[in-house]
Amino acid sequence: MSPADGMRAGAAGGEELRVGVLGVGRIGRMHAELLHRQIPGARVTWVHDPHEETARRAGERLGVSVAGDAAALLAADDVDAVAICSSTDTHVDLIVAAARAGKAIFCEKPISLELAAVDRALAEVEAAGVPFQVGFNRRFDPAHASVARAVADGTVGDPQIVRISSRDPEPPPLSYVRVSGGIFLDMTIHDFDMARFVTGSEVVTVSAHGALRIQPEFAEAGDVDTAVVTLEHENGCLTAIDNSRRAVYGFDQRVEVHGSQGMAASEDPRIHSGIVRTAGGTCAPTLPFFFVERYTASYLAQWTAFVEAVRDGTAPAVGTRDARAPLAIGLAAWRSLRERRPVPVAEIEEAACAST
Structure with missing residues (x-):
């Protein structure tokens, strides 16, 4: 049954x-x-x-x-x-x-x-x-999804450059980092999925750079807290991702696609829409400081999509391929950082096959 x-x-x-x-x-x-x-x-x-x-x-x-x-x-x-x-x-x-x-x-x-x-x-x-769905909830964020639609329907033309900024308000504890797989597998993995999502194209090569600028003790876990990753896609598009474990102004998540016919971007929502303007300048509210506040709508949409797929007997929107590909990209990023060279994702795939 x-x-x-x-x-x-x-x-x-x-x-x-x-x-x-x-x-x-x-x-x-x-x-x-x-x-x-x-x-x-x-x-x-x-x-x-x-x-x-x-x-x-x-x-x-x-x-x-x-x-x-x-x-x-x-x-x-x-x-x-x-x-x-x-x-x-x-x-x-x-x-x-x-x-x-x-x-x-x-x-x-x-x-x-x-x-x-x-x-x-x-x-x-x-x-x-x-039915199987993996929890890449950011695909269901209305702003990020609008960027993906603008590429899919041809509004911005052929995607050429993607920029993704992903910065957390506070770094996680060292105890978490020791078992999480590090920044590329616990944090940037969302951005790797987002890059595939908004471009509609798989990633073929990964180049990663990282540093310890915030939490020096993360070196004990072999992790970094600041990173820049570039991805080359099958369709020739290039994606640049920047990550920081600490953004003092709040939870900062932005995506931009520049294409042959224009650009599409998602901006950060504020905790409310009120602003104050005086002769001294303009005062605006800060960003949400917790991922649940930032992405509540996406979590709700994610679950609604899963329930509807199971009910209707259709394939969930974020399935087995989407569960696998970002991990392969993340493992390629770690190898790139450690070996200081661009790493083809196929190299990671071949290693996985050889281990089975």
């Missing part, structure tokens, strides 16, 4: 997607709240977290069942789909188990820090034929 076949009729006569959330820490808790309270046609039925108290609090807050382990949640009759929001090192095994259980799958990025492991998980998804 497919996930859509198992969906229960809702109160209004539509189909209701019943979701089990695996991992209810910061990001999982946010997803669970949005799904349960703000996404039409979806409802959280079960939660699980390895930390029992975290799971218990989430279950009480939502009024849903708490599973003692992931297997119990996957075996529940009232779970049509799972949201995998646990730590990255658990994603592959949970995807495999969910696929074998016949559940529709949403998984936070990245699937893994190893390309061969991603391939193992996605092979199970393909074999099971279950």
